[in-house]
Amino acid sequence: DADVTQTPRNRITKTGKRIMLECSQTKGHDRMYWYRQDPGLGLRLIYYSFDVKDINKGEISDGYSVSRQAQAKFSLSLESAIPNQTALYFCATSDSLAGEYNEQFFGPGTRLTVL
Amino acid sequence: GDSVTQMEGPVTLSEEAFLTINCTYTATGYPSLFWYVQYPGEGLQLLLKATKADDKGSNKGFEATYRKETTSFHLEKGSVQVSDSAVYFCALTLMRNTPLVFGKGTRLSVIA
Numbered sequence: 001d002a003d004v005t006q007t008p009r010n011r012i013t014k015t016g017k018r019i020m021l022e023c024s025q026t027k028g029h030d031r032m033y034w035y036r037q038d039p040g041l042g043l044r045l046i047y048y049s050f051d052v053k054d055i056n057k058g059e060i061s062d063g064y065s066v067s068r069q070a071q072a073k074f075s076l077s078l079e080s081a082i083p084n085q086t087a088l089y090f091c092a093t094s095d096s097l098a099g100e101y102n103e104q105f106f107g108p109g110t111r112l113t114v115l
Numbered sequence: 116g117d118s119v120t121q122m123e124g125p126v127t128l129s130e131e132a133f134l135t136i137n138c139t140y141t142a143t144g145y146p147s148l149f150w151y152v153q154y155p156g157e158g159l160q161l162l163l164k165a166t167k168a169d170d171k172g173s174n175k176g177f178e179a180t181y182r183k184e185t186t187s188f189h190l191e192k193g194s195v196q197v198s199d200s201a202v203y204f205c206a207l208t209l210m211r212n213t214p215l216v217f218g219k220g221t222r223l224s225v226i227a
Contacts, residue, residue, distance in 0.1 A: 004158070033214060040219060041219060042204065042217050042218055042219035042220045043159070043204065043217040043220075044217075045214055048214050058214070090158055090159070092158075092159075103149075103161050103164070104159075104161075104215060105160075106158030106159045106160065107158050108156075108157060108158050109157075109158055
């Protein structure tokens with residue numbers, strides 16, 4: 001079984017709809033992240049959480065919100081989806097006790113299309 | 116702020132050719148440096164890392180050396196294979212409590 005899972009894997013929705021993307025991990029890591037990937041722009045950080053009570057904005061948080069329901073679960077919501085939020089979304093995890101560097105482990109991604 | 120600049124792709128090579136993907140960084144301190152690889156339809160996975168100047172990271176025939184004097188971490192492989200076709204991301208982090216900063220990625224296509 002995958003260590004970092006994302007649901008759904010693909011989603012097509014309409015402008016104005018509320019969408020939730022979910023991420024679950026069985027790695028026991030305390031840190032979780034949400035990124036979006038766009039062609040030519042690489043990965044951009046949306047939100048990150050270093051533990052259940054910690055939520056931090058990333059580079060492009062406008063239009064998004066997150067919830068850390070448990071150490072293993074981190075959800076990303078688009079309150080009112082717009083077409084320029086069409087992208088590939090990745091969840092990632094890392095372990096603060098793993099060592100001096102912050103290796104991240106990625107889920108398979110969710111492809112979101114907003115019409 | 117801290118940033119990573121990678122050579123723009125796509126890069127197309129024949130099998131067994133030599134690969135170099137350039138990566139330079141801007142950081143206020145001495146970062147740890149990483150190369151991640153994204154195979155088609157998958158998430159990113161760590162390819163190699165280096166945590167201090169002059170360190171060489173290596174994995175699966177790929178190598179990169181942390182050069183503080185040129186603020187670079189170029190990825191190299193002596194003989195690429197079709198299975199190396201992927202998108203490669205250079206990344207850095209300054210401290211354990213800061214997220215990774217990624218470059219824009221370089222797409223590599225290797226043809227038989």
